[in-house]
Amino acid sequence: MTRDNVKILDCTIRDGGLVNNWEFSTEFVADLYRGLCEAGVEYMEIGYKNSPKLLKSDGAGPWRFLDEAFIRDVIPKKGYTKLSALVDIGRVDENDILPREQSSLDLIRVACYIKDVDKALELVEKFHSLGYETSLNIMALSHVLEHELVEALAEVEKSSVDMAYVVDSYGSLNHKDIEYLVGVFKKHLPSKTIGVHTHNNLQLAFSNTITAAEHGAVFLDSSLFGMGRAAGNCHTELLVSYMKNPRYELRPLLGVIEKHMLAIREKWEWGYIIPYMIAGALDEHPRVAMAVRNTDEKDKYTEFYDQLTSVETAAPSKKRE
């Protein structure tokens, strides 16, 4: 598939940080950046630009609270790949954000649930006025009624934001859902670029991402070896290999996987794991499944399924003395 206008955004450090509490070595992040540059990947999301004043750190690695001096230490000289950071509503101190010409970052993405789109767009305007490319990532779209989505998209269309993302937070969407949502976004956001961010609960992350691209999504999120929260994301190496555009090179990514990802995967867990599959099939947030994976009950699949499908209680209330 050749899509000259497609842009791949690797979010290994940002979404993968949700797996390992951002415990990435600077060597790994620097190697990943070099690999992405050589592979022709357009963007690397190097973490969250949340403020430690507004969010408990819980011993999180530095990629959760990105600091400009620190980024420059790790990536002193930028190459082909642009850098992005994600911010969450209510967790970012706007005064932390430098004007773009003084920053290593090129793109700032704001993630929010549908109810917070207005707040998110206020942040977007701020970042836009500082010179950044901007994106709005509306999460959990599988739980949003269409009239509410259309109303929100009208606000998005009027804003300065560059990109709006279809986000399959629960990894529950299939190709028809993705085609449908990209269509809704395209219809109501004629002046915006559309992106897609998928999760792999049902082994559909890659397939959904290429379906989105075929229907007009331009920004495609992915992570190396799929490293991302719970079931993980679309794999960057699959996307780079699939897109026939000559600027993409698979080989440098294989080098980074070989050097780093196997050891990281030994220590941390993500991917196709049955409780995440169950959560995806039931269109549920993976948080209950993630909690179960940290207990001795982690492989009691039928019990977990019974809890999630019980009509008496949506969330499991484990009898754990």
Place this chain on the structure above:
Amino acid sequence: MTRDNVKILDCTIRDGGLVNNWEFSTEFVADLYRGLCEAGVEYMEIGYKNSPKLLKSDGAGPWRFLDEAFIRDVIPKKGYTKLSALVDIGRVDENDILPREQSSLDLIRVACYIKDVDKALELVEKFHSLGYETSLNIMALSHVLEHELVEALAEVEKSSVDMAYVVDSYGSLNHKDIEYLVGVFKKHLPSKTIGVHTHNNLQLAFSNTITAAEHGAVFLDSSLFGMGRAAGNCHTELLVSYMKNPRYELRPLLGVIEKHMLAIREKWEWGYIIPYMIAGALDEHPRVAMAVRNTDEKDKYTEFYDQLTSVETAAPSKKRE
């Protein structure tokens, strides 16, 4: 997705046996059969009906050389799920095959490469005359030129075979390829039922299978937890969960995965593993990747990629003293 006419064929024992040399306990096979019956899965492929006289056994488990008395021992009372066996051209002794009314088997599938379709159809006629449902599985379709395929399909259409399968042996096809091939099969086989058998090298096995179903494939192969040669197959639990038909139940399959598949996966390897991904992306048979996975070089991904993409030699010639 509701497809009343879809039939799922679980080939865990047959294709998964290519992973563990058919070292499945009778307890596991009996539990899997019960689980598939309860889950509403229509067929279980319980192994190969090859003859030990025509094929070296290499210590393979009994599921490679199915014996009627043995099947009856393991599954004394059949339930909802029908049983099938696969035979390879030149490895089956036709005199081993009982008439269907004396057999536990309902369906015999013949696998062949395109050049052997005529021989395969001879076998099909024999099994058909003994009363079995029959299927022809044409392997490695990604390496077949269309004029040759169309010629073969003309023979298939004239034969007594019930089903013809689109087989993505190398796990290299995407949804457009699958849609295209199912279309070719439907056009040239108007009187036959179409099936699909996928491999998961590019994490597209499930997606390709549901794409095939949407375009008219009726028989959908899958294996529990994806267990099959190299990257494995479409996962039975995903297919059962996706098809909204009320006869399908996910829960019994979760029980079998929980009880058996994790221990099997601990001991044996299949699934999304980078050398298989590389082989799939390059549309190559996984045998070279499988060989590499049995050496100390198993995680040298760039080296493996360089070997497979070298113009001097298609197959790696390792310097291993």
